[in-house]
Amino acid sequence: MTPEEFRRAGHELVDWIADFRATLEERPVMARTAPGDVARAFPKTPPESPQPVGEIFRALDTAIVPGITHFGHPRFFGFFPTGGSLSSILGDFASTGLGALGLTWQAAPALTELEEVTTDWVRQMVGLSDAWRGVIQDTASTATLVALVCARERTSNFAVTREGLQGGGSPLVVYASGQSHSSVLKAALVAGFGRTYVREIATDASHAMHPQALDRAMREDHARGWTPCAVVATSGSTTCTAFDPIGAIADICGEHGAWLHVDAAMAGSAMVLEECRPLWAGVERADSIVLNPHKWLGAIFDCSLYLVRDPEHLVRVMSTNPAYLQPSGSSGTGAGAVTTYRDWGIALGRRFRALKLWTLIHIDGVEAIRARIRRDLDHARWLAGVVADAPGWRVVAPVPLQTVCVRHEPPGVEGEALDAHTRAWCDRVNASGIAYLTAAVLDGRWMVRVAMGAPTTERRHVEETWRAMQDAVA
């Protein structure tokens, strides 16, 4: 494809995307394809000769768009917000068009330095001190894996350089609440800890981790010869936005020498609002934080911010050049040194992800981002209010941010019948195409999450969704 052919097709694609975004509201939110439908729309074997570019637009319209549940739809209230602002999409286009690859600082100084600039912008926006340094990872799953490997190596005094976890010493233990994200367990298992050594800590009535239960677990483990290694505290749990008490947890980690990783993947974006920051009070005492600008902040996926207080340790753990044998300074904290971001994560090659964060903040401005997040908080409060007032409906968890957990409880319907009713009306809403909600289990019972935060959601979209919910139980 020549630059001129690309120019023509690119213009057509930009128009197609602008139209797609402008008309998104009119489309069903949920994909309606049956398994295999999409695959059947494409040839089973690759074409030998060049095929018409026009077919790409046809396939987008007929096979691909109908085969997507639209996270950017104004009535998308499923999972978590991750619509992606158009301003951010522009930056990702630039990244793809430039084709820069951050293997080393020299391979793309701009990639490295704009990442330093923009991750520091986000740090300032969420009110963290300048003790933190940031790096962009693909997802929170990867960031949490990196955090647990860093914890493992700090606790074991760099066993990675010797026998790793296979030295037969005191087993290292990871702690998280039952409300922590599935990626925490997955990261611990990938890092070799084993399920026996990943302990689930009890939660209180608000679904936040019980610090006393954590302390008790660590003492028990210590008594049986195990070593507390890391705690993952959740700031805004996936199911119901519960906030673990970071200050109290930091006290306990300090006492036992355990690494404290804060998973603020979704809710971290809310910290652009000063009024939300008490929710993660104590966060300055953590060792690492993950916060996904590709969730509520408006960056297009993928853009996960991993923040650390001790980049030297991170580089010692993750470097492929044995940095532990090198003079300090080469890791980017010494005067005049450059940052080698490949040594801050798993992947060696890196996309120019800072561009999408830069264009988001540059084009929209922080004030508008704050206003959008306040708008979502307001939507959530409004919905929680009307649900609470409606006969037969109940808000089943506190609403600290933008997720409203609801249940419709018809008289006399309980237990498994209530679960079936809950899942059925949620499915009906989703199948209607009007809105998309996610059913989840809280306190052993199914309920439905209504998670605000798509870029273009207005009050009327929340109202329409509330009507669809009421229709679905009628």
Next chain:
Amino acid sequence: MTPEEFRRAGHELVDWIADFRATLEERPVMARTAPGDVARAFPKTPPESPQPVGEIFRALDTAIVPGITHFGHPRFFGFFPTGGSLSSILGDFASTGLGALGLTWQAAPALTELEEVTTDWVRQMVGLSDAWRGVIQDTASTATLVALVCARERTSNFAVTREGLQGGGSPLVVYASGQSHSSVLKAALVAGFGRTYVREIATDASHAMHPQALDRAMREDHARGWTPCAVVATSGSTTCTAFDPIGAIADICGEHGAWLHVDAAMAGSAMVLEECRPLWAGVERADSIVLNPHKWLGAIFDCSLYLVRDPEHLVRVMSTNPAYLQPSGSSGTGAGAVTTYRDWGIALGRRFRALKLWTLIHIDGVEAIRARIRRDLDHARWLAGVVADAPGWRVVAPVPLQTVCVRHEPPGVEGEALDAHTRAWCDRVNASGIAYLTAAVLDGRWMVRVAMGAPTTERRHVEETWRAMQDAVA
């Protein structure tokens, strides 16, 4: 940013990218910025209010483009080919514009099914049997990490469900040659093996792994109570494109029950040519393969293909829903089941990466991809020929594919003086802006790699580079 504002800025950006690509040849290949130059071009604090979109184009021109070493430049011969065809860039734009997120099949059936279609296209293109199933990862680093975790769990009979690597049993050992990529060691360390249990196997004169040395190492380890777990065989090493003998290695793995992972990250693309396939003879007997379409095949970064023979095992290991407690079929191999790609890797959320693979193959066609790779092989043969014929110059390694390893050896210059000379002339070529080459160590001595494969490299670019190399030693 509204869809109409996006339309305007998007058109401008497409034009900017088309112009950038069309004029890339006239720019210096290597970034010429000093540390801190790029960072200083941006404000230290994020803007409160919206900033002009026009500033983005100014910053691209003045700070970002000069701050990038251009992997897509026709005279880029560094590291490995990864320029990214414009046809592929179009697909990545579509992915970003759609904002689909592959959390589950239902979240984006099109994302899952087009990934199944296109990874199968690549499988067919490189001549692998239909026993293989593919998934797109970000990079080979991640794919190799997944492979080693799968190996760990197969050898340990799912110790992950119990004590992981902390059970104090027979230590598991990973084997790779000294020419294997740094990501192999990194993956093993992240997975908890420990450096003691990552054994470097000797290579022969062609820098390929010695099967006898591997066999001996495994027997030694077995005798001292260790357990051979995984071998990473390299098909096309980073330094000099050496090919480990996969058939002989597979025999040894079979005997010791070790997992065989084939790292064909760069060279795998060459297997679109039937005449290259003898280089990885025996590959059908591997357990897993990584092959990066974002390298030589022309897909824009990131697009790494991980191929497995036993997807059920992969899902059992990587699933966050404990799939080992679920009926088979739910992992996507049973009739009517759907594939849950989140359980095929580390990250939970997934970009719609199949789009860039689809548009690459659809728009260019397989024939053109084969012709481009043949062209690069031809360039390499030509350069190797003229270098070998030039007085004072030497080709220091076999040239099975597109990388030519050269040294200029002035009479009487040896040892460290020769190394200094080698690095100096390589630096001079790079500083000239004419071409970009990578210096590396082979057999204990520095040499310079000239790696073909940027999308638009023609013979004249290789000729100009050869002249620049001769000028640099004059």
